[in-house]
Amino acid sequence: xxxxxxxxxxxxxxxxxxxxxxxxxxxxxxxxxxxxxxxxxxxxxxxxxxxxxxxxxxxxxxxxxxxxxxxxxxxxxxxxxxxxxxxxxxxxxxxxxxxxxxxxxxxxxxxxxxxxxxxxxxxxxxxxxxxxxxxxxxxxxxxxxxxxxxxxxxxxxxxxxxxxxxxxxxxxxxxxxxxxxxxxxxxxxxxxxxxxxxxxxxxxxxxxxxxxxx
Numbered sequence: 001x002x003x004x005x006x007x008x009x010x011x012x013x014x015x016x017x018x019x020x021x022x023x024x025x026x027x028x029x030x031x032x033x034x035x036x037x038x039x040x041x042x043x044x045x046x047x048x049x050x051x052x053x054x055x056x057x058x059x060x061x062x063x064x065x066x067x068x069x070x071x072x073x074x075x076x077x078x079x080x081x082x083x084x085x086x087x088x089x090x091x092x093x094x095x096x097x098x099x100x101x102x103x104x105x106x107x108x109x110x111x112x113x114x115x116x117x118x119x120x121x122x123x124x125x126x127x128x129x130x131x132x133x134x135x136x137x138x139x140x141x142x143x144x145x146x147x148x149x150x151x152x153x154x155x156x157x158x159x160x161x162x163x164x165x166x167x168x169x170x171x172x173x174x175x176x177x178x179x180x181x182x183x184x185x186x187x188x189x190x191x192x193x194x195x196x197x198x199x200x201x202x203x204x205x206x207x208x209x210x211x212x213x214x
Contacts, residue, residue, distance in 0.1 A: 008035070015044070022052035030062070038067055049076060056083055060090055070096050074103055079110055081127070104131065115144070122151035126158050138165050156186045163195055172202050 008031060014021075015028035029044035045059045056076065063072040070091055077083035084107050091100035111128040114120050129144030145162040149155065159182050166175035176199045182192035 019047075020051060022048045022055055025051065026055055026059070029059075033062070033066060038069075042072060046076065057086060060087055064090050064094050064096070070094070070099050074099070074106075081107060081110060081124075084110075107131065115147075122148045122155070125151070126155070129158075130161070133161065133165060138169055141165055142169070154185055156182050156189065156192075159185075160189075160192055160195070163192070167195065167199060172199050172206070175199055176203065 011024075011027045011031045014024045018024045025044045025048035029041035029048065032038065032041040032044065041062075045055075045062070048055045049059055059076060060073040063076070064070045070087075073087050073090065074084075077087050084103055088100050088103050088107070091097075091103060108128070108131050111124060111131070114124050115128050125144050126148035129141045129148060132138075132141035132144060142162060142165050145158050145165070148158055149162065152158075159178050163175045163178035163182065166172075166178060176196060179192050179196040179199060182189055183196065186192070
């Protein structure tokens with residue numbers, strides 16, 4: 001602590017005196033690592049996160065970058081979707097590609113269970129759509145975005161993603177309809193204008209082919 005030779009003992013004393021203080025738990029866990037007792041840090045880090053959820057991200061970074069024990073980060077996330085998504089990002093950054101994919105599969109399973117229920121939220125359904133799109137499951141992604149927009153019509157970013165997916169599937173007329181809705185909801189949106197312009201050219205070319213003599 002501040003390069004004080006007695007810093008280690010102060011951290012230990014602080015943890016003994018304030019075992020329910022999240023920073024005391026975090027510091028004591030980090031000291032365990034520094035002193036070669038990496039197994040002892042886990043319980044302290046778990047308590048730190050329980051007391052202060054904002055410490056989840058630094059703890060994940062310690063598990064993955066400092067300890068090279070990514071499974072601890074996955075375990076710390078539990079079934080919390082936002083935490084699992086953060087872990088996926090860190091795993092990808094640190095080149096744990098297989099574990100990142102496994103964690104993404106876990107997120108997908110959790111979301112599919114949630115989205116099968118009548119009270120599934122629009123954001124949960126849209127997130128499942130985002131994951132399907134990332135994995136190339138375009139039809140499933142389109143269905144999810146349509147469901148999400150039925151619940152929250154005005155979410156332009158979801159509708160734009162739906163339009164892009166439809167364009168990718170060569171469903172130009174449907175894509176154009178969604179792009180135009182985006183522009184009605186948010187006039188001047190550059191991404192929607194560019195997509196609509198591209199779709200207009202594609203539709204014009206298709207019309208030209210339809211009437212050209214053979």
